[in-house]
Every structure is written in structure tokens, then in C-alpha cells.
Amino acid sequence: MVNYQERLNRTFGALVDPTRRAILARLEHEGSASISALAQPFAIKLPAVMKHLDVLDDAGLISRSKIGRTVTVELRPEPMREAVDWLRRYERFWSRSLDRLAAFAESKEIEATKRKGKP
Amino acid sequence: MVNYQERLNRTFGALVDPTRRAILARLEHEGSASISALAQPFAIKLPAVMKHLDVLDDAGLISRSKIGRTVTVELRPEPMREAVDWLRRYERFWSRSLDRLAAFAESKEIEATKRKGKP
Numbered sequence: 425m426v427n428y429q430e431r432l433n434r435t436f437g438a439l440v441d442p443t444r445r446a447i448l449a450r451l452e453h454e455g456s457a458s459i460s461a462l463a464q465p466f467a468i469k470l471p472a473v474m475k476h477l478d479v480l481d482d483a484g485l486i487s488r489s490k491i492g493r494t495v496t497v498e499l500r501p502e503p504m505r506e507a508v509d510w511l512r513r514y515e516r517f518w519s520r521s522l523d524r525l526a527a528f529a530e531s532k533e534i535e536a537t538k539r540k541g542k543p
Numbered sequence: 544m545v546n547y548q549e550r551l552n553r554t555f556g557a558l559v560d561p562t563r564r565a566i567l568a569r570l571e572h573e574g575s576a577s578i579s580a581l582a583q584p585f586a587i588k589l590p591a592v593m594k595h596l597d598v599l600d601d602a603g604l605i606s607r608s609k610i611g612r613t614v615t616v617e618l619r620p621e622p623m624r625e626a627v628d629w630l631r632r633y634e635r636f637w638s639r640s641l642d643r644l645a646a647f648a649e650s651k652e653i654e655a656t657k658r659k660g661k662p
Contacts, residue, residue: 429561436558442548445629452632501633508634510564511627513571514620 428506431484435507438483443468444476448485451499459488459495547625550603554626557602562587563595567604570618578607578614 438444447462463473477497480486484503489496557563566581582592596616599605603622608615 432564433559433561436555439555440552440559442552445551499636501636504630504633505637508627508630511623511630513568514623515627517618517620518624
């Protein structure tokens with residue numbers, strides 16, 4: 425069994441490449457697609473697309489099944505869940521800066537109201 | 544200005560390595576730390592740690608400031624926000640499998656209640 429750190433390595437490693445992200449984004453919309461349909465929008469050759477699919481497969485992010493001569497690729501998004509959970513620890517930093525922004529906007533509003541109140 | 548895809552490449556690229564993730568996790572706890580303090584728990588040499596810090600710096604995930612002979616590293620988690628937003632699109636798939644799990648648990652409970660009801 426692959427351990428937690430190794431799974432994160434593979435997930436983030438799969439997500440580094442924009443072509444692989446585009447493949448995942450497309451599967452997010454369509455659920456599944458044939459390899460030739462997936463390869464179609466890219467300027468790269470089919471063997472290059474196949475290599476990207478291998479990386480996604482190794483990371484457990486897709487599965488492939490063959491019926492006749494057509495290989496269908498399906499999305500397996502579960503490994504991304506651990507990646508999101510890892511990143512979520514940093515959320516408190518963003519909400520903190522949003523809090524600061526809200527406080528700033530509020531103080532400006534109070535200031536403006538005060539100014540209006542004066543003759 | 545670096546575009547959206549390039550920023551995601553750099554963020555995910557920075558997160559691929561477990562040493563870099565450990566550095567970020569430590570900074571999450573402590574906010575900032577000196578380079579020597581950051582390097583201390585790792586079995587790798589200081590120049591290797593410096594290379595990891597360069598990658599994190601290029602991704603905009605840390606900043607470094609020097610006072611006297613001490614370099615202090617600070618966390619800049621903002622780029623991770625875009626990465627989380629990218630990953631969140633897949634959340635509906637997890638919640639869907641959680642829904643299925645909840646429905647299954649519920650049906651089992653109803654079954655058990657019915658069985659108990661019978662003499």
C-alpha cells in the first residue's frame with residue numbers, strides 16, 4: 425500500500441502539468457471520454473497524451489477500460505480529496521486577510537457616514 | 544505577470560516534494576523561522592534546503608528577509624488558495640459518494656428496525 429506522503433507526491437505530481445489538468449477538467453464535465461476524444465484538443469501527439477494518462481493512472485486519478493478498439497477513460501477524483509485536506513490547513517490565513525479587508529471596508533464606511541452627517 | 548496556469552504549475556510543483564510540504568507545514572505552525580531552524584529536522588544538507596526554499600520562493604509561497612546574519616523565512620500561503628479553488632470543482636464527486644454511503648447506512652437501519660419490529 426502506498427503511504428500518505430507518497431500519495432500526495434503522486435497527486436500533486438499529476439496536477440503540475442497543464443495538459444493533465446485540462447484532461448481532468450474535461451473529465452469533470454463529461455465523466456468519461458475516449459482517448460482519441462481526449463487527445464483531440466491538444467497540439468501534442470497521441471503517444472504524449474498516453475504518457476500523461478499513465479501519470480494520471482499511477483496517481484489513481486483516472487481508470488481506463490477497453491471495449492473493442494475503444495479505450496474509455498473515467499475520472500477517479502478521490503485522491504484529490506487528500507490534497508484538498510492538506511491545503512485546507514492554510515485556509516485560516518486567507519480568512520484572516522479577508523477579515524482584515526472587511527474591517528477596513530467597514531471603517532471606511534463609518535468614516536464616510538460620519539462625514540455625510542456633518543454639515 | 545505570471546498567468547493563472549503558470550501560477551498553478553508553480554504551486555503544484557512546489558507541493559510535489561515532501562520536504563517542501565514539511566517546511567510549509569512547519570511555517571503554518573510557527574508563522575516564520577530561521578533557515579537553520581527550518582533545516583535542522585532534515586537529513587539533507589543546507590544547500591539542498593536552500594534549493595527547496597528557492598522553489599517555494601519562486602512559487603510565491605514564502606518570503607525571506609535578512610537581519611544581520613539571520614535569514615528569516617515567512618509563509619505566504621495566498622497562492623495555495625487558487626490551488627484549493629481548482630481542486631474544489633471535484634468536491635461534488637466526493638459528496639456524491641458520501642450521499643450514497645449515507646443512503647446505504649440509512650437503508651440498513653430501516654431494515655434492522657423492521658426486523659426488530661417482527662416477533
